[in-house]
Amino acid sequence: LAKTTQPISMDSYEGQEVNITCSHNNIATNDYITWYQQFPSQGPRFIIQGYKTKVTNEVASLFIPADRKSSTLSLPRVSLSDTAVYYCLVGDMRGGYNKLIFGAGTRLAVHP
Amino acid sequence: DAGVTQSPTHLIKTRGQQVTLRCSPKSGHDTVSWYQQALGQGPQFIFQYYEEEERQRGNFPDRFSGHQFPNYSSELNVNALLLGDSALYLCASSLHPDGGTGSYNEQFFGPGTRLTVL
Numbered sequence: 001l002a003k004t005t006q007p008i009s010m011d012s013y014e015g016q017e018v019n020i021t022c023s024h025n026n027i028a029t030n031d032y033i034t035w036y037q038q039f040p041s042q043g044p045r046f047i048i049q050g051y052k053t054k055v056t057n058e059v060a061s062l063f064i065p066a067d068r069k070s071s072t073l074s075l076p077r078v079s080l081s082d083t084a085v086y087y088c089l090v091g092d093m094r095g096g097y098n099k100l101i102f103g104a105g106t107r108l109a110v111h112p
Numbered sequence: 113d114a115g116v117t118q119s120p121t122h123l124i125k126t127r128g129q130q131v132t133l134r135c136s137p138k139s140g141h142d143t144v145s146w147y148q149q150a151l152g153q154g155p156q157f158i159f160q161y162y163e164e165e166e167r168q169r170g171n172f173p174d175r176f177s178g179h180q181f182p183n184y185s186s187e188l189n190v191n192a193l194l195l196g197d198s199a200l201y202l203c204a205s206s207l208h209p210d211g212g213t214g215s216y217n218e219q220f221f222g223p224g225t226r227l228t229v230l
Contacts, residue, residue: 043116043202043221044155087154098206098217099145099168102154 004088009107018075020106022088025069030092033064033071038085038105047086048073075108083110114139116205116222124228125193133188133225137205144186145219146178147202155202161186162208193229200224 005023012018024033032051036044048055050062050071061074075082085105117136125131137144143162147155157170161180180186184205190197204219 041223043204043224045221046218085154098219099157099160099170100147100155100204100219101157102147104152105154 004090004103006086006088006103006106008104009109011109011111012078013111014079015077018078018082018108018110020073020075020086020088020108021070022073022090023070024088024090027068027090028092031068031090032092033062033068034089034091034100035060035062035073036087036089036100036102038087040084044087044102078108078110080110080112082108084108116203116220118201118203118222118225120225121223122226122228124230126230127193127195129193129229130189130191131193131227133190133201133203133227135186135188135203135205135222137184137186137203138220141205141207141220142184143206143208143217144180144184145204145206146186146188147204147221148172149200149202149224151199158188190227195229198227198229200226 032049034049035047037047038044048057048060048062050064052064055062063072085107087102087105116138119134145160146158148158149155158172159166160168164180175191177189202221202224204221206217206219
């Protein structure tokens with residue numbers, strides 16, 4: 001599975017847009033990019049997944065350039081409740097046997 | 113609709129002891145995966161069960177074993193506990209597609225069991 005690199009931590013303020021970039025230079029043709037969110041004392045929660053270009057859902061947007069060697073998770077107008085660890089995962093996670101490989105993640109702190 | 117549940121929530125053991133953690137998957141799910149999360153790190157894949165068999169395994173010693181029951185619930189057993197086994201143990205459930213549809217089957221995580229080894 002492709003190795004990912006993302007910032008260890010980020011700080012933001014309520015109402016701002018937050019962009020977290022993940023580098024995955026060795027991404028393979030069949031790999032998808034998936035982001036999970038984890039609050040303290042809880043299990044991770046799926047946020048968004050994409051293969052190329054842009055994906056948007058009710059929570060976030062995911063931007064993937066043409067070379068797919070990086071991706072950016074965009075959280076619009078964050079609130080205090082968005083304080084969490086965000087994980088970027090890259091791999092062919094379709095099908096039944098989809099183990100998830102997590103890195104250290106990005107710790108986002110949203111301030112009042 | 114109940115999500116993934118795990119028991120117990122917290123557990124304290126001493127070195128050399130054995131522990132069993134339990135997981136009930138989300139309703140309708142048939143695949144269970146277990147992860148170990150040390151403090152400050154991301155979850156690490158232990159193994160995955162489907163149709164009562166271990167299907168995939170991560171880089172964990174044989175002291176870690178598991179079981180899946182006909183009702184899809186699962187247990188994680190750890191023998192000869194070490195101090196380094198102290199962690200949050202997460203269970204995740206998903207639906208295994210029939211015939212390999214190629215779709216992404218989201219894994220839903222439980223709240224975890226916090227194991228402390230003294």
